[in-house]
Amino acid sequence: GNSVTQMEGPVTLSEEAFLTINCTYTATGYPSLFWYVQYPGEGLQLLLKATKADDKGSNKGFEATYRKETTSFHLEKGSVQVSDSAVYFCALSDQAGNMLTFGGGTRLMVKP
Amino acid sequence: DAGVIQSPRHEVTEMGQEVTLRCKPISGHNSLFWYRQTMMRGLELLIYFNNNVPIDDSGMPEDRFSAKMPNASFSTLKIQPSEPRDSAVYFCASSFQGGGNEKLFFGSGTQLSVL
Numbered sequence: 001g002n003s004v005t006q007m008e009g010p011v012t013l014s015e016e017a018f019l020t021i022n023c024t025y026t027a028t029g030y031p032s033l034f035w036y037v038q039y040p041g042e043g044l045q046l047l048l049k050a051t052k053a054d055d056k057g058s059n060k061g062f063e064a065t066y067r068k069e070t071t072s073f074h075l076e077k078g079s080v081q082v083s084d085s086a087v088y089f090c091a092l093s094d095q096a097g098n099m100l101t102f103g104g105g106t107r108l109m110v111k112p
Numbered sequence: 113d114a115g116v117i118q119s120p121r122h123e124v125t126e127m128g129q130e131v132t133l134r135c136k137p138i139s140g141h142n143s144l145f146w147y148r149q150t151m152m153r154g155l156e157l158l159i160y161f162n163n164n165v166p167i168d169d170s171g172m173p174e175d176r177f178s179a180k181m182p183n184a185s186f187s188t189l190k191i192q193p194s195e196p197r198d199s200a201v202y203f204c205a206s207s208f209q210g211g212g213n214e215k216l217f218f219g220s221g222t223q224l225s226v227l
Contacts, residue, residue: 041220043221044203
């Protein structure tokens with residue numbers, strides 16, 4: 001079955017530091033890949049997505065590239081802000097695009 | 113659009129009591145999902161509806177849990193009887209499936225505490 005593995009948190013960074021959150025996946029076929037973000041007390045929100053190999057999703061300074069050869073979709077940001085503190089979830093859709101499988105989430109804490 | 117609306121926002125109950133969580137999906141969406149989030153197990157899919165029909169309920173933990181979707185604008189998740197280990201945040205999410213867009217929209221969740 002499909003599965004998503006994320007690096008365990010928390011990840012603690014100083015403001016303006018470079019961020020990488022690793023995500024690898026196991027899936028049959030050609031899933032779409034997603035990063036969702038959950039701010040304190042809220043539901044998850046879509047951050048970015050990529051639908052095929054070598055696609056790069058980007059939003060709010062975050063980006064991730066769909067790497068089929070390494071089955072990875074690592075999230076990066078060049079300069080984090082305190083407001084980026086949240087839990088980040090990597091996810092993939094099934095072949096039909098009907099269901100998402102989420103990773104365990106990675107908490108990011110950015111200190112001023 | 114008001115987004116996915118869940119109620120109540122917080123629920124505190126005693127073990128053995130019945131709990132009903134409610135969800136109103138985004139108008140026009142044809143798929144609805146119930147998730148449970150805990151520190152230990154992360155985000156778990158409980159059940160998924162498409163066009164008001166339950167498609168996959170393999171994530172429902174046991175018979176104490178049941179979910180219904182009587183129409184396109186309303187769904188409930190019921191726990192009867194509730195137990196302390198059911199304490200978690202329960203999220204409802206909706207999407208439009210079939211347009212090639214798998215984007216999920218989440219509600220703000222119901223924080224359930226079973227004492």
